[in-house]
Amino acid sequence: MSKAETFRALHQxxxxxxxxxxxxxxxxxxxxVFAAAGFPALATPSAGVAASLGYEDGATPADEMFAAIARITRAVDVPVSADVEGGYGLAxxxxxxxxLEAGAVGCNLEDSDAGALRDxxxxAEFLAEVRAAAGGxxxxxxxxxxxxxxxxDPERAVERAALYVAAGADCIYPxxxxxxxLPLLRAGIQGPLNALGRLDGDGSEPAALGGLGATRITFGPGLQRRAAAALREIADGLTP
Known part of the structure; x- marks a missing residue:
């Protein structure tokens, strides 16, 4: 089984x-670190990668983002999905x-641009073309x-999701x-549902989100920011 097939199967x-x-x-x-901890797959956050490269969220040049993704995929044996924002204007x-050249087995594609929702x-047409080019x-x-x-409005989210699923999207990430x-979204959205997990104990822990209907949990830049906060604490302890 290929890494892409393994990654797809993990959602079922x-x-x-x-x-x-x-x-x-x-x-x-x-x-x-995450692979050694036993996680079966990983999903890069564009904001976290941007921070590691010295950019603000959304400001990473495409070439640098794909190079960073490639370094991550080369470093581990588990499948890696990549957040590539809105696609960087690429066909x-x-x-x-x-x-694929970067070694990714999946991607996040967002439906907004410069803070505004896309039509x-x-x-959906863009997603359908990506699906056609990528196959499985x-x-x-x-x-x-x-x-x-x-x-x-959850109903608007369900409407947009339906268009994207019909276009060939494998998972929806509100x-x-x-x-x-989440229960309302779960009832209205076909297929796997991605939810954003948090680390602050507000009911957004993985187990709680799973119970509400989420199929998979990602964390955006939350883990990178937690690591940066820990490093700041260490740095403060080194201050003379």
């Missing part, structure tokens, strides 16, 4: 008490080629930004959806 047959937990490495060293075929029909070689996680750049609305 999940039970509420066992969602797929995908830590987000921001460089090769963090990827090796679907080139985007797929660059992801969902146009975005990439697991496409379609991010729905209704809760971060829209009005937060980023920043409040845990309380």
């Amino acid at each position: 047959g999940r039970t509420p008490d066992d969602p797929l937990v995908l830590p987000g490495p921001w460089d090769a060293a963090s990827a090796r 679907p075929k080139e985007l797929v080629e660059r992801l 969902p029909h146009a975005h 070689l990439l697991f496409v996680n379609a991010r729905v930004d209704t809760f971060v750049h829209g009005d937060g 980023i920043l959806a409040p845990p309380a609305v």
